[in-house]
Amino acid sequence: MTAALIDLGSDPFALFAAWMQDAEQAEPNDANAMALATATPDGRPSLRMILLKGADARGFVFYTNLESRKAGELAENPQAALLFHWKSLRRQIRIEGTVQPVTEAEADAYFASRSRISRLGAIASDQSRPLADRAIFEDRLAALQDRYPEGAAIPRPANWSGFRLAPDRIEFWQDRPHRLHDRAVWLRRDAGWEVTRLYP
Secondary structure, three states, rough: OOOOOOOOOOOOOHHHHHHHHHHHHHHHOOOOOEEEEEEOOOOOEEEEEEEOEEEOOEEEEEEEOOOOOOHHHHHHHOOEEEEEOOOOOOOOEEEEEEEEEHHHHHHHHHHHOOHHHHHHHHHHOOOOOOOOOHHHHHHHHHHHHHHHHOOOOOOOOOEEEEEEEEEEEEEEEEOOOHHHOEEEEEEOOOOEEEEEOOOO
């Protein structure tokens, strides 16, 4: 059955939420997985898969070690792009915009929601930096498990927080037969969102 055309009357965040809900029901795992593209000030790009941890009209939220490569590039060049690709639904969403740090309260709340081992792993990891031997990391993690036994409060490390991408461009892509795909783009303007259907 051919998918319906993208509704150009939709608010882009409402349409995103509807597509994400479909993905959560259809994808075998990690429906919130997305590619994050960053770039250095001189334009050298890098790309990695991460997980979306929040989405509303303010933007799209993810978390990381602030000493990681992605965080360093965002500090120097706070422009980024996201890509969701749901193969089972034959859909994509491309998002571009400006990135800003989340609040301390938001970072604290999300960190506290993570599993105990994930929180300890965030403390133990020097993300993106060379690791001479995996045993070094595992020894750090074991020491932290002793330091913070089950039920103990685990403070969020100062070098771990999140970012929110505030979009100025959101493009929805829906597969259709014979590569006659349906595409629509929302562009942020002073008066709100301007929407246009695109050629395949």
